[in-house]
Structure formats: structure tokens, C-alpha cells
Amino acid sequence: MVTPTNPTPGPNLHIWRVETGELVKEFMQKRQIGWAPQWSSDEKICARSLNNDVLFYEDANFESEAHKIHGQRVGNFSLAPGTPPYHILCYIPGKSGQPSFGKLFQYPKFENTSFIASKSFFQADRVDMFWNKVGSAVLLMTSMEVDKSGSSYYGKQALHALTCKGETAIVLLSKEGPIYSVEWSPKCAEFCVVYGFIPAKATLFNLKCEPVFDFGTGPRNAIYYNPHGNNILYIEFYITQLLEKADCQFLL
Template identity: 30%
Template sequence: MMPNEIQFLDPKDFAKGILSKIRMPGIAAMQLATAPGSHVAGFVPEAKGVPASVQIFSSSKDAQNQVVARRSFFRCSTVQLHWNKGSNGLLVLAQADVDKTNQSYYGETKLNYLTTDRAFEGIVPLKKDGPVHDVQWSSSGSEFAVVYG
């Protein structure tokens, strides 16, 4: 990852240089999907009143600069990105250093879910308010567990 872009290289032959790249101004984090050659997610933090965002791109050379899915967040400084086994679902744990609602000294967390087919892009509804401590996909990738509250 270079400033403002994700670069793809061939680990078997670095002499080939950059094979392809995705331009994403302000990118601070990225995560490749678990299925090789499928998708990549990138995170741009909140800046100057513009909300933070996570964007999913196809990893194939032909469709690389096309956004497959996108989610924007206010009050978000960092994220944890978790792909499922099939690489068609992404859990995004959005974190803010400060809780502007003054409900927590430790900041604020929200769990979001995005799918590569855009069937779902939003907050995971949890039965209780409070911080999200951990989230993990099952080995099948069809369900996940979350520790929160």
C-alpha cells in the first residue's frame, strides 16, 4: 500500500514491478479477501467533515477501479476488516477514539456488514448498546460470532 493507492505485485517475481493499482486518496488500511484474486477492501478515515468510508473493489485487473460496495461512517478513526471464507461478506468494526454521546470513556464502536453483491450494506443490529469487543467468522464463513455490551 502506497499513499493514496493499493498496489498489486507478483510475489514470485518482484522485477515485474507493479502489476496493477487502485487509486484511493487518503487510504489508511486495506485487507485482501481470503479467496485469491477476488476482492480488496480499503479504508479512508474521516477528514475535514468528510465521513470515513470502506470501499470494496474487485481484484481482477479488468474491474479494479470499480467500487463493488461502499459504506460511510461519521465518528470513525480506525477499522478492523474481517472477510468471510467465501470472500463475499465483510465485517467492519468501526472505532472512534472519543464517544461524543459521553456513554463510554473508551470511545465508540459499531459493527457493520457489507456484501460484494450489495445485498446488505449497514449496521449489524445488536440487542444491546455498548462496545463491540471482538468479532470472528466461523470456519464455514456463513455465520459469525460477536462479543459486545
């Protein structure tokens, strides 16, 4: 903690070994967004951000990084779930007047030209990344905090897709408005999006980002699949008289 008598801050990111309670390593982390370390599903590698780099550690050895993504001005990243080979999606913000990029790498091949897939886009203040559970495809949602055209209270949003086979696409949404919810099917071959001004629309897409079923419009802003991927639950959360309420709709 920084105090008048202790003006130099100490480490604020601590990694503990759960089995023994041992403090494994401490780091200084200055970022408020994207600061959390990420582990692969088998915990073989751990990744964390440092300035605009991404550092990777192997086998819980935090004394020195095994590999790193350096010199690419990474604004945010997401480590894929699933089994090796490991994949990492990086968001690289564009400079003034230049596009931003989402670049998909296979660990540990991080040279600037060795990416598996790359998607460029404009109008992005921040991004959210959604992997399917096996880590073979990822959705990248870009957001602008403010709609500079003044046509909407909400900022502009768009949804892009990248796969570990090198395929990229933009998800074309057929109704104007915000994106409320994005959810992968547990089967990993399709995903559902709730979007558009209320009443919101819900559409099911395949891996090619082609719409395969339109659920129409209704009062909804969240999606949940059952573990088998054969049922979808749509829910509308809203605030009335300071109370949170929920309306539920099951689609079998």
C-alpha cells in the same frame, strides 16, 4: 538503522523466498500501522500500502507493480482470502465533516466508480476488517478512540457488513458498550458478536445481519468456533492480581 554517522535510513521491509532463503526485494516502509504486505491465498498477488495508495504485484515479481489503487486516499485495506476473483476492501477516511467509506473492489478494477459495494459512516478513528474464510463477505468494525459525549470510558464502535454480491448493511447491536469479539463461523453463513457493557451479550447473525439467536448475557469477551462450525466457545479473559485468568463456556 539511523545513526549520527548514517542519517539516511535504508530499506526496512524485506521479502524473502522461504524455499531458498533468497532476499527477493527490499522496500522503505514509513507506516507503523497497516505496513505489512498481504498475499492472496494462492500467493498469486501481493499487495502493500505506499502513502495512500495500494500497490499490487503478481507472480512474485516485485520489480514493478502490476496494478494499483491510486488517488483514493486509502487509509487501510484488506485482501480477501479464498479463490479468484480476488477482492479488496479499502477504508477511505473522510475529510473534516465528511463521511468515511468502506469500498469493496474486485481485482484489478479499481476505478473510483467501479467498486462492488460501498458503505459510508461517521465516527471512525480506525477500522478492523474481518473476512469469512472463503472471502465472500467482510465485516468492517469502526472505532472512535474517545467517546466525545462523555457517556462512556470506551470510544464509540459500530459494525458494518459488505458482500461480494454488492450487499451492505449495518449490524444492529441491542446493548450499549464496546465490541469485544467478532468471529465468522467456518461455514461462512453466520457470525457471532460479543458486545455491550459487562455482563456482555452474545448474538448470532446471518449474512443479512439479522439476529438468528441470542445467547443472553454473561462473563465473556472472546469467541472461538471449532473447525466444523457446530460448537462455539466463549471465554472471559481478565486480570486479577497481575495474573491473567480465563473462564470458559461451551455452547453445543
